[in-house]
Amino acid sequence: xxxxxxxxxxxxxxxxxxxxxxxxxxxxxxxxxxxxxxxxxxxxxxxxxxxxxxxxxxxxxxxxxxxxxxxxxxxxxxxxxxxxxxxxxxxxxxxxxxxxxxxxxxxxxxxxxxxxxxxxxxxxxxxxxxxxxxxxxxxxxxxxxxxxxxxxxxxxxxxxxxxxxxxxxxxxxxxxxxxxxxxxxxxxxxxxxxxxxxxxxxxxxxxxxxxxxxxxxxxxxxxxxxxxxxxx
Numbered sequence: 094x095x096x097x098x099x100x101x102x103x104x105x106x107x108x109x110x111x112x113x114x115x116x117x118x119x120x121x122x123x124x125x126x127x128x129x130x131x132x133x134x135x136x137x138x139x140x141x142x143x144x145x146x147x148x149x150x151x152x153x154x155x156x157x158x159x160x161x162x163x164x165x166x167x168x169x170x171x172x173x174x175x176x177x178x179x180x181x182x183x184x185x186x187x188x189x190x191x192x193x194x195x196x197x198x199x200x201x202x203x204x205x206x207x208x209x210x211x212x213x214x215x216x217x218x219x220x221x222x223x224x225x226x227x228x229x230x231x232x233x234x235x236x237x238x239x240x241x242x243x244x245x246x247x248x249x250x251x252x253x254x255x256x257x258x259x260x261x262x263x264x265x266x267x268x269x270x271x272x273x274x275x276x277x278x279x280x281x282x283x284x285x286x287x288x289x290x291x292x293x294x295x296x297x298x299x300x301x302x303x304x305x306x307x308x309x310x311x312x313x314x315x316x317x318x319x320x321x322x323x324x325x
Contacts, residue, residue, distance in 0.1 A: 094143070105133050105267050108274065109133060112274075117277065129274075142256050161239065167235070216229060
């Protein structure tokens with residue numbers, strides 16, 4: 094989630110607390126506050142979804158690191174044995190079909206699966222040249238696990254991206270509602286500068302980055318929201 098989105102959403106809760114203490118009976122204000130509560134509820138749900146997906150992404154990274162080293166090592170062993178068998182048998186097809194690609198931290202899944210298919214086809218030959226019994230079965234299991242991990246991480250990433258898109262939309266909606274409430278409060282508190290100042294404080298977005306422990310600069314809705322778009 095972008096910092097600007099988070100900062101806009103952070104301004105919702107203080108505004109709702111303000112209206113709990115100083116409710117406005119006007120229908121327009123009540124309707125706006127109700128919509129802002131809806132934004133707050135939806136935001137909490139999306140943040141929970143995001144947190145769960147982040148956890149799945151982290152768990153997937155750990156699971157990937159567990160399976161990749163053995164998978165990479167077994168593939169490397171398989172390729173070496175295939176090269177020896179190919180040289181001795183004069184059959185370049187064996188070596189060519191078992192090129193799994195660069196065995197980096199992120200193993201090329203399609204190439205690894207193709208190598209497993211080829212090794213299964215040449216199983217008897219590879220066993221004669223020293224491929225351990227059970228290696229292909231272990232490779233198959235590890236590739237299935239690796240594939241499942243990648244799919245789960247892809248799903249988690251997609252969930253996070255979708256949630257962040259919705260959060261950005263909610264942040265803009267929240268600021269639109271707060272601008273409406275600000276217009277109403279400037280009428281409501283026109284003769285109460287102290288209450289107006291309190292409203293300006295709670296409805297502000299902290300746009301500036303905090304430095305040396307100091308709070309970020311606050312900007313009231315009429316100051317922050319109506320400046321040129323490049324500064325918003």
